[in-house]
Amino acid sequence: MWEDDPIQIQSQCLPIPGRDVESAGVTPFSDLTIDDQYVFDNYKHVISERIRQEPDLHFPENFEFVPTSVARQIESPNNCYFRIDLPHSIVTIKIIPNPRVHDLSKHITLRREPFVYRKCSNAEPIL
Numbered sequence: 001m002w003e004d005d006p007i008q009i010q011s012q013c014l015p016i017p018g019r020d021v022e023s024a025g026v027t028p029f030s031d032l033t034i035d036d037q038y039v040f041d042n043y044k045h046v047i048s049e050r051i052r053q054e055p056d057l058h059f060p061e062n063f064e065f066v067p068t069s070v071a072r073q074i075e076s077p078n079n080c081y082f083r084i085d086l087p088h089s090i091v092t093i094k095i096i097p098n099p100r101v102h103d104l105s106k107h108i109t110l111r112r113e114p115f116v117y118r119k120c121s122n123a124e125p126i127l
Contacts, residue, residue, distance in 0.1 A: 029069040029083060036070045039095065040082055046104045047082075047093050054112070057086070067093075089114045 032040070040047075048065055051057060065084050073079035084091045090113045097107055 025074045026071045026081060027074065029071045029081070032067060032070050036067075036080070036082075039080060040067050040070075043093075043095055043104055043108060046108060047084075050093070050105065050108060050110050051084070051086075051091060054110075057089075065091075 044065075051065055052059065065086075067082040068085050069083045071081040071083075079094070079096045082093045082095070084093065092111045092113070094109045094111070095107055096109075101107065
């Protein structure tokens with residue numbers, strides 16, 4: 001069987017020439033293009049609902065969530081990651097479109113990164 005052939009196994013593990021990132025890698029976050037904004041606008045309602053489902057995030061109904069940057073998956077550029085800066089955290093929305101699934105809420109996942117707060121020192125420097 002080919003699974004036992006060391007040449008076959010080695011050929012599956014070799015990097016693709018000219019690539020310096022992994023196949024599942026993600027591009028660095030950058031400014032949104034017109035096309036990125038179009039993708040975000042298609043999911044805007046679903047993203048807004050998903051953020052409002054977070055138990056400790058409370059925003060008025062007219063509050064608009066605006067992405068600040070976007071990254072894309074290297075091998076599948078339709079998969080994208082939008083960052084939204086909120087008052088106490090950064091939300092990253094991952095969108096993986098699936099044409100077979102018509103419920104857009106199934107295409108997105110949300111990850112929150114809280115801002116790191118550093119307590120100021122009450123100690124005065126000794127001169």
